[in-house]
Amino acid sequence: DAGVTQSPTHLIKTRGQQVTLRCSPKSGHDTVSWYQQALGQGPQFIFQYYEEEERQRGNFPDRFSGHQFPNYSSELNVNALLLGDSALYLCASSLGSRGGQPQHFGDGTRLSIL
């Protein structure tokens, strides 16, 4: 039973570029949440997808967008990358969108902006 898988594991981009990160949820899960974790900090909520729609959003600009596919997998897109976007991006999956279910995290994508 595969857990949450994310790809790629590491990525290096330059300022102004665009990036797409991918997440496959744990088997049986239908909800995907994305988090940004700066070095030495706790994860910050970006947004949550359920039934292919963005259900909740944290305090992130429109440069951050996402998508959920019919198979529940998800993508996080970031446009016009800034140096401050360098972080570990975590995906977490759960069953249902009401927040009562435990979240299982992937190992993240380490994004470095030069």
Place this chain on the structure above:
Amino acid sequence: KNQVEQSPQSLIILEGKNCTLQCNYTVSPFSNLRWYKQDTGRGPVSLTIMTFSENTKSNGRYTATLDADTKQSSLHITASQLSDSASYICVVRGQTGANNLFFGTGTRLTVIP
């Protein structure tokens, strides 16, 4: 102001010693509190979860306590091992909304031989 505060920010202990990490929160209403272990370069992994009616929960050498009246939780690690070196994150779930998870900034634990 962060609704979940953890202390200490970092901690170094000798292998075999015990330690206690603290988590204070202001999230209300409260649904549950979870402690995660996050190894360097990995995603967080759940250690324990407690609702407001539970005072203590153990998982091997990890024991979490919760005082819902004072809104405080602790994670006690017994007979530490080198593999316990990680960040320990306290996460509190509120009762409403999908974006109802509040993360602490973590305690960085280093166990030295």
